[in-house]
Amino acid sequence: MAGLVVSGTQVSYIGQDCREIPEHLGRDCGHFAKRLDLSFNLLRSLEGLSAFGSLEELILDNNLLGNDLVLPGLPRLHTLTLNKNQITDLESLLDHLAEVTPALEYLSLLGNVACPNELISLEKDEEDYKRYRCFVLHKLPNLKFLDARKVTRKEREEALVRGSFMKVVKPKASSDHVEAPPEHPYTPLPSASRDLTNHRGVLGKCRYVYYGKNSEGNRFIRDDQL
Known part of the structure; x- marks a missing residue:
């Protein structure tokens, strides 16, 4: 199948403009x-993902997934990246993930309105991002990495005490459609520079995050890899 790359238990189907x-x-x-x-790709739905019942890592960067995103139960999934999609409702997403991905430890939501930082809006600052992290950790206390930053002990303690008060308000809009952010704070790699066998993720300028070199998790570095 054109565009399909398989290496052992790793499957890539990148840049094929598929809608499902x-x-x-x-x-x-x-x-x-x-x-x-x-x-x-151009995914708006994850219908069909239930066929992948043994997934441990799922990379969905640069699609059109929104607040109606539905994942099947994935009990082994520990890494999920949803960078640069159209998610605005953070709480609904986190409640869903808590239910269907109980083993989740690595999550990245950069480039979504639900993740308030400079990659999505110049009006957001690091304090907004800290509040967001606190709320996410309140909902998903087992996370080890959030976006491109390791979760600290201090963040865990703060999430226990204050996390429930850090809810990120969903932006008001006439619909769930999210317009693309300005190009200057967040620019994906041009199509000409993509190597479909080695997805290099998305680059963005932001003083407190670093987008990984490639999409092998965008890539989270675990303790056993140091």
């Missing part, structure tokens, strides 16, 4: 895939 997960992708790869990268 191809049925044959799940049929052919779902039974063995532990890592699935569907970045740089």
Whole structure:
């Protein structure tokens, strides 16, 4: 299948402009895939993902996923990146993830309105981002990494005490459609520079985050990799 890259238990289907997960992708790869990268597509739905019941890592950067995002139960999933999608309702997303991804430890939401930092709006600052992190950790206390930053003991303690008061208000809008942010604070790699066998993620200027070199988790560095 054109565009499909398989390496062991890692499956990539990047930059194919697909609007849904191809049925044959799940049929052919779902039974063995532990890592699935569907970045740089046009996904609005994750229907068909239930075929990938053994997933441990799921990369969905640069799609069109919004507040109606529904994941199947993925009990082994520990890494999820949803960078640069159209998610605005943080609380609903976190409640859903708490239910369907109980093993989640690494989450990245950069480039969504739900993640208030300079990548999405110049009106946001580091204090907004700190409040966001506190609320996320209140909802998902088992996270080890959030976006591109390791969760600290101090953040965990603050989330226990203050997290419930840090709810990020969903922006008012006539619909859930989110217009693209200005190009200067957040610019994805041009299509000409993409290597579909080695998704390099998304670059953005921000003083307190670093977007990973490639999409192998955008890439979170775990203790056993140091």
